[in-house]
Amino acid sequence: MRPWGAPHTQSQNSGPGMKHRTFFWFFLPTALAMLIFIAAPIVSVVLQSLFVPHEAVLVETENCGPFGCTTSVVIDQEATEDLRAEQPLGRFAGLEIYLDRGHLATAEVANAWTSSSSIGEFMSAIGDLPFYRAMSFTLTYTFVVTPLLIALGFVIALAVNSLSQRIKGLMIFFSLLPMIVNPLVGSLILFWMIDSRGVIGELIQYLAGDPSLSLKASTPLMWIAVIVYGVWHSAPFAFVVFYAGLQTVPQDTLESARIDGATRWQQTRYVVIPHLMPLVTFVALIQLMDNFRVFEPIVGFNASAHATSLSWIIYNDLGGETNQLSAAATTSVLTIIGVAILLSPVLVRTWRDYRGKA
Amino acid sequence: MSAIDRRKPVSLKVASTIFIVVWFIVAAFPFFWTLWGSFKVELDFFSIADWTNAITGKLTDEIYGRPFTGAGYYGAWVQEDFWRAALNTGIVCFFVVCTSLTIGTLGGYALSRSGHNYVFWLLIAALIFRAMPPITLVSGYLPPFFAWNLWGYLPTAIIVLVAINQPFTLWMLHSFFQKIPIDLDESAKVDGCTQFQAFRHVIIPVMWPGVITTGLFSFLLAYNDFAVTTMLLNEQNRTMVPKIAAFLGTTYTEGNVMFAVAAVVSAIVPLFLLVMLFQRQIVSGLTAGAVKG
Incomplete structure (x- = not known):
């Protein structure tokens, strides 16, 4: 789904290339779309996280009547309007x-x-504390799901690769389904099955010998359920990528390893795995970023009492009765910082590939 | 690998077969189970008495006189207006795919044909934009959309999804256009075509395989989006995924879980057909960036 290889820029000597002016007009529509709806919102989110909306200006008025004076606090509409017009961003709050x-x-x-x-x-x-609670689940999810899905995807790829051609297609078809359905829909399907009245829920109760066991009531079980969902959802991606990689394993290297008496395990360990290593890095980098934004399964599993994530906090702040824009924007910036940290190895890799080619 | 297969020991073959069967069940069974269960009443689907009721539909039979019922589907599509959500999803997907491919094709073509340094930096910028979780952008959208009264409408969500889609589309089409020999359009230019005419008459006729693959992924992004559509669309204009999420809030309390089950199945069926028709393109798209790097 994501072509992150190094950009293969045309080498300078292969032709005159496109003129700057022509390039500009070809690229303008897509550049505008990205500037207005991705770059500008990022700037806006950062600004919102530094400002808080103005509170209404309150004035105390004293009403004195025959039975003494009462003070009441009323909103000074005019002053509030003025303040809001003067500083539309709100009050500067810095890092508050x-x-x-x-x-x-x-x-x-x-x-x-x-x-x-x-x-x-x-x-x-x-x-x-809500942020640290979300962070602990987000990081656990990211760093547990990613290695598991890589391992599972690799084993599926090896197993499917040894099947006959016709079954291969069928297996790929059914393997794609968990990945291609929306995470909310996919997690709902699993959630209904692991419900204490669902088929897997009842099986677990039967195996545990505890008819009152409910995943929804237990934090560790809920974490496991969401993590299992994450592996189920993402392993197909690793599988498809590794499977494609297996088609290009150098056959002569395998052949000579076999002649040298390498066992099947040794062939896998010393020929196949090194050949797939770049793909493992690729899948790991992509999946670390994708898993860091885990969000829909928490909604689908109705898990927020036990597990929250950074994305879920943003969703929750934005979706409530009160639009807590500043709070959501701040969590957004913190999430973006997290994504940036996870993205940096990808950027370094792309840069190195580019330098290597230039 | 066929040379290995011939010498495969029996134990490994058995282990491998068992593993494949288990994975097949893990991947496919939940879908079949939910599809089957969506035609039952809630007390069968969530069976307290006996889990086999979910298969035989005992209580469904008692109520409706046959072990299947379309009540969940009727409730979702007619009573709860899921048809409107399906229609909205159709509209959103159609316009997102068309717009996204139009401007993405122009941009991706330009990136592949310009040898200048800024191409690399534009691609890097796209990579960074691609990594941004859409939900983090939403609080940036809301104030201007509320202020200019754009919030809630389908075109707003469409254009946002198009923009979010661009980084991926550019990368995919950029690498695709690079595989089309530059001599094709260069010779057209030598014959007196402008760059755009060369694109129009020489490149467009041969670009469809790559554009279709990219379009599939644009479709999937638009179809599956939850973060943007749930935040930017009003109740009337909701697409399927946010509609399903909205069901969850109401149905658990009202005992209409089967509506949600039917809606979920309805939302999966088009994807099922899509994978069936375009499996090869989807697989090649997934591996495009990986295998060459």
């Missing part, structure tokens, strides 16, 4: 929102650090 309880919660963390007597206590205090 970043440091508040809903995000990095520096005060709470410092407080927990001084008041906790053990690391365990400190961690559990941190775990109650």
